Amino acid sequence: MKPTTQCCLIFWCFCFGICNGSAPSQFVHSSPHFPDWKKLYFVYHWPVTVCKMSENDCNNPPMYWTIHGLWTDKAEDCNKTWHFNVTEIKDLLVDMRQYWPDVLHENRTKFWKHEWDKHGTCAATLESLNSQKKYFSKALELYEKLDLNSYLLKLGIKPGSTYYQLEAIKEALTSAYNVTPKIQCLPPEQGEEVQTIGQIKFCFTKEFFLRNCTESKVDSYSARGNAFFGTEELSLCNDTLTNYPSHVQLYK
Numbered sequence: 001m002k003p004t005t006q007c008c009l010i011f012w013c014f015c016f017g018i019c020n021g022s023a024p025s026q027f028v029h030s031s032p033h034f035p036d037w038k039k040l041y042f043v044y045h046w047p048v049t050v051c052k053m054s055e056n057d058c059n060n061p062p063m064y065w066t067i068h069g070l071w072t073d074k075a076e077d078c079n080k081t082w083h084f085n086v087t088e089i090k091d092l093l094v095d096m097r098q099y100w101p102d103v104l105h106e107n108r109t110k111f112w113k114h115e116w117d118k119h120g121t122c123a124a125t126l127e128s129l130n131s132q133k134k135y136f137s138k139a140l141e142l143y144e145k146l147d148l149n150s151y152l153l154k155l156g157i158k159p160g161s162t163y164y165q166l167e168a169i170k171e172a173l174t175s176a177y178n179v180t181p182k183i184q185c186l187p188p189e190q191g192e193e194v195q196t197i198g199q200i201k202f203c204f205t206k207e208f209f210l211r212n213c214t215e216s217k218v219d220s221y222s223a224r225g226n227a228f229f230g231t232e233e234l235s236l237c238n239d240t241l242t243n244y245p246s247h248v249q250l251y252k
């Protein structure tokens with residue numbers, strides 16, 4: 001679905017390392033109000049699953065992975081005086097609407113405000129993320145570079161009625177990116193036998209190098225929940241059959 005898909009993975013890795021990794025010590029010291037976080041999560045979610053988890057009506061969710069957010073591993077709501085101002089990202093709105101949509105609420109601005117308040121104000125201790133423009137641009141840039149939608153298609157993993165073994169999805173992604181992302185699922189609902197894939201988190205260093213996500217059953221974010229989308233229902237996927245749904249209605 002993205003036009004700029006051509007660049008191959010090796011070039012991508014190369015470019016990623018050189019372009020983003022070369023600037024040393026780009027961060028500011030953390031004060032007590034700004035917990036010393038260690039890594040960033042770039043979080044994709046699958047709109048159909050987001051819809052499935054919601055009571056809201058959800059018409060025609062996009063059939064591609066969209067951005068949930070760019071999060072730090074520890075901190076939340078770091079600077080309550082730094083208010084979201086959509087005018088600062090006016091140049092990004094075309095991409096924001098396409099790749100960072102809020103499929104549940106009509107006012108998309110609220111989702112972006114929520115992400116900025118909760119995560120952006122913490123990530124902003126990095127010089128490279130210390131404005132709303134920089135934070136949202138960087139997330140869009142990571143979205144494009146990771147290019148998850150194209151990779152999944154190339155790996156033959158497509159939404160629909162075929163169930164996948166979680167392990168197969170994980171191995172495919174690991175071979176494509178050379179790091180293991182965290183994959184979160186909606187547990188089987190009553191009458192269902194399979195879990196439903198919902199989120200994929202890629203882990204980055206503060207220098208924006210991809211890194212392995214350390215496996216941990218206790219996932220601080222899913223434990224703490226996300227009231228905005230009701231994603232507290234998501235947890236680390238089990239190694240079982242996994243649904244990658246293409247329709248909301250079938251499952252309601």
Ligand SMILES: *[C@@H]1O[C@H](CO)[C@@H](O)[C@H](O)[C@H]1NC(C)=O
Nearest residue numbers: 034079081082083121124125
């Ligand atoms: C907190 O937010 C204010 C804007 O209200 C900003 O001037 C200040 O630099 C921020 N502090 C940090 C450490 O990000």
Ligand SMILES: *[C@@H]1O[C@H](CO)[C@@H](O)[C@H](O)[C@H]1NC(C)=O
Nearest residue numbers: 083084085086087088089090
């Ligand atoms: C929002 O950002 C714009 C552009 O930077 C600025 O002109 C405006 O004063 C800001 N609004 C508020 C309420 O801070």
Ligand SMILES: *[C@@H]1O[C@H](CO)[C@@H](O)[C@H](O)[C@H]1NC(C)=O
Nearest residue numbers: 084106107108109110111113
């Ligand atoms: C959308 O939400 C933003 C942020 O909460 C708010 O400032 C704005 O007024 C809302 N817009 C509408 C049309 O309700």
Ligand SMILES: *[C@@H]1O[C@H](CO)[C@@H](O)[C@H](O)[C@H]1NC(C)=O
Nearest residue numbers: 177178179180210211212213
């Ligand atoms: C991630 O872990 C795998 C397996 O342990 C390893 O082969 C790979 O090099 C690691 N990737 C990075 C970027 O550290």
Ligand SMILES: *[C@@H]1O[C@H](CO)[C@@H](O)[C@H](O)[C@H]1NC(C)=O
Nearest residue numbers: 185186187188195236237238
């Ligand atoms: C994974 O299995 C555990 C133990 O059976 C269960 O509590 C949890 O809800 C399952 N998670 C998913 C995503 O199905």
